[in-house]
Amino acid sequence: MAQALTHSDPHIGDRPRPAKNYLNATTGIWSWMTTVDHKRIGVMYLVAVSSAFFVGGMFALLVRLTLLTPSHKLFGKVLIDADTYNRVFTLHGAIMVFLFIIPSVPGSLANFVLPLMLGAKDVAFPRLNLASFYLWCTGAILAVTSMIVGAVDTGWTFYTPYSTTTQSSVGLMTMAVFILGFSSIFTGLNFIATVHKLRAPGMGWFDMPLFVWGTYATAIIQVLATPVLGITMVLLALERVFNIGIFDPKIGGDPVLFQHFFWFYSHPAVYIMIVPGMAIISEIIPTFSRKTIFGYKAIAYSSVALALLGFLVWGHHMFVAGQSELATVVFSALTFLVAIPSGVKLFNWLATMYKGNISLETPMLYGISFILLFAIGGLTGIFLGALSTDIHLTDTYFVVAHFHYVMMGGTVIAFIGGVHYWWPKITGRMYSEKWGRIGCSLVFIGFNMTFLTQFFLGSKGMPRRYYNYLEQYQPLHAFSTFGSWVLGMGLFITAAYLLASLRKPMDAPDNPWGGTTMEWLTSSPPIEHNFEEQPVLEHEPYDYRPRVKKHA
Amino acid sequence: MSEHTQNPKAEAAVYLKTLIALLVLTGITVGASYIHFGSGAANVVVALTIATIKATLVALFFMHLLHDKPVNGIIAVAGFIFLGLFLMFTLLDFDTRENPLPRNLPGVVTPPPPAATTPAPAPEHH
Amino acid sequence: MEWFRSIMLPPQGSAFAGEVDTLYMFLFWLSAVLFLGIGGAAIYFAWRYRYTPGRVTPHITHNTTLEIVWSVLPLLLCGVIFFWGLNDWMKYAVAPGESMEIQITAKKWLWTFEYPDGSRTANEIHVPINKPVKFIMTSEDVLHDFFVPDMRVKHDIVPGRYTQVWFTPTVLGKHHVTCAEYCGKGHSDMTATLVVDNEPDFKKWLETGGDDWKNYPPEKWGEMQREQKGCATCHSIDGTKGQGPTWKGIYGTMVEMNDGKSYLVDDAYLQESMLQPNAKIVKGFEAIMPSFQGLLHPQDIRGLIAYIKTLK
């Protein structure tokens, strides 16, 4: 008889911990390398994307360190020259985008939690799930080889004709991105099939948790946008090898055509990054407010609206790139449409917190940080959407600050919040709440120190991707670099105490936060095929009304 | 299993008729290419509409979209819709792009005249 | 208010800059208000409704009118901002007919400008005040971007075709010009100076290349020309081999050419190397140096030669 859920106080619904769980059901490296269990693949993805985040983060710290002073000197010696700097910021961009932020939430957290939330035994195509992980590894190996052989110096956007004429190993990196694209497609494909066909009995489309809605919307973008990235990378590689005149004007091509190809994927890609972040926040806010989500349908529909509208606006990256004036005006108008669903989500989260019973554990701290930082990120997007201000602000540090507020202030903060929220479920252990709050505060302060200053650098007219800058920008750059150290420290502390928690014995209850979604029904960590017997949905999602506890 | 065959004979006949229709349409489209419909663009439109008809026939009958769960049809159509979006906006940019020209074509750089049209018109502005 | 604007935005060099700044400040204050509203609400709720064990929260699932309100209101607000931005942008997009046309040729890390009367300058432009000036731009190699922060104007320069940008300067003095589209190693060195003069100074500068060379010794002026005209990107002064031969210690020595002959490096040789660089190519280098004919005024050439003499 399914244990009915009650709410109010954490540590409810405790049962004796089953001896066997997905971690120790089978042991040995080979059992992990050939697993088709979505939970193990989720954990492997978590380790993989976190290491990519570490490498990308190191490059970021190096970029900030180089920009500390206009002379780039550290202890009297020039740190890196202009050429190396170009390669470092390119690799920071490429690794963070392709290896970390796109596969992070869908690959690790969604892989682990989605089937549990649906009450399913596994994703629709388990083997394809493993194939997707190994494609990520292949792409990562190719990217690392490209780094060693001759690091790319074109920026993560690979704009032609620079990318078709530079000697750095653009070919290898484009193939790495091509393969990583397929890894992303297969994850998306898997989730769409799972959501359509593997929901628990009684779970209609509007009984699913909002995390599933967000992941579903992201999967739509992954499936429908990534193939065009694939063909763009192939065309770029073929142009470099066979001198085909598509993008390079020296042989009859048009660089603006490449920008269309690239941004047709890359703008939906930024929604692949933010929508899963919003999905996690839609889980954290109601759980820690212990209150029913406000506007379930509004949030669900706005996720799908973001996914679909995301395909109409890519031209706002090219307002001054030589695009036709009519196209520029049309893209600007459509860009404002995209701002509406994001606003709707923000207001609904606030309405959820209204009259809640809010406890500020670490996931909720990250949740509120997300609301604050994503609000700034979203609002500064309006500056870049308006045509006249965009002329001054595009390609400056204003854009750098904007997308870091949305990508790091949004997705990465939500990702870390999600990792904390599901840490007991994934590892069976609680992390140290004290250190969690310290880590979150450092990350929040460090992040704002680093990137709030860059808004002013950008509006003052400092272009992005600059090695040498004017003397007048030095104080802001120095402050931003100090901020990056605080941010780096916060992230290191977070990694440290999370890993430290692994040494403790498994002490996490089934439902530490009093969540009402199905993953909290099973044990922490879950048994290998998730549920003893198929859970049946008995109440609408996020229903925090008190119920009499059915005797077992 | 889903659409267990009521009557395989009837189904085979449908497939045969579809094949014949496709072959006939192929003949038509080849024939149509010899006739000149106004401008070159008109020919392209005719050829592509015939191709789309053939494609829908293949999709509905050969790929069983007709008696299949609607979600498969939506996915199939979605692929083409988003491709159409990509084509439409890129064409919007290419067709309405202004190409400002300097008052004299300096010898320093002679880029190919845009879209290989006739040499520089008078540099007046809209 | 003006103080606040001057912190965030560069000085205004044109009327268009004023309009852009007005919209920018409106958006800034709007965002500040909205952010304080949203952030304030989040923090206030977190404090006001802080956790007390056992408290039951009300079961409010949705409110359709509220959803409509906070969808339609932002949409209207966005509409206003869009049309405001479009209205200003139209001025940026359409150049007035009578504006002076300067042709820009951008190449890897150097700006060259050509005036209607054919005179050419590198990394420095003089324009008359209160007169619209239009730039028709192309690039010889990769994407570049002509960005004048003070005029709030920017446009990519695409190789293989022409792009255009215009403004009407209204403030005298020097304005910083910089490249804003990534173009490789020297991307951040690709800067130029836009000098806005009144009409007579501009005319005089056009003929003589200005007279501020008079208040510098020739070698100092030569050193400034080396920076300004972009010689530094290819020719080093410390002996290291760049895309072009180094200038260190070459004056008065015999230098061997690609074709085996060797010549004495004297004033005539240096002048010829500047104006017809492909006549003699030093051994081990390619003929990629552009001619500086019309770019270097007599005083510039004398200055450069004097400067090279000082490099032992």
Place this chain on the structure above:
Amino acid sequence: MSTSTVDLQHDPHGHGDDGHGHDDPHHQHHFTTMEQQFDTSKIGMWLFLATEVLLFGGLFVGFGMMQARFPEQFKEAHEHLQRPLGALNTVVLLVSSWTMVMGVLSARTNQRKKLVIYLIITILCACIFLGVKYFEYSHKFEEGLLPGHYYTHHGDKIATVNGANGYATFFSFYFMMTGLHGIHILVGIALLAWIAVRGNRGEFNSSYYTPVDLVGLYWHLVDLIWIYLFPLYYLIS
């Protein structure tokens, strides 16, 4: 790309069936019924086909833009393609689509022998198609109509302006699109052979024919892409 389609087909032996008294050995443990498993495979396959449509779509958009950039050169380059061969290939692929769907029908009606025959005919048609393609490619190689800087054909009306050779761009796209299509045909042949072998062993019956159906969908898509390639390349005059 081929590995993915193979993965989509469920290995008939399925992995460990826990003791839920499954009626069919192919029933995977995380599905409740065989019908649910079949429908899920169909959704997965159609999603994969949508990505293929968009992958080829990128090339069609590129072709369209280059056509707008070099209208005369593209029109003249079209003449080098032999229209009868294109038409023959279209007929061959349409027939192969028909034999494929008849194969799926016979698999569904437990006619093992007919399934194998239809699959073999489909494979033969595919080979004919590749043969015609080989002949066309060799003709292009002889005349020097090759992509990018390998283009050495003479006697074109419009000369190359600043390195912009419209003909080379046309043939770049020709080889890219028909080449990618050809690769998909090769992958299709491998899949068809694999299905034919398993069909011959009698693994498919009315209650389990998913692999045949999915390979059929894949093959029809490859035909569908050729339906669009044919007019765009061979019929524009």
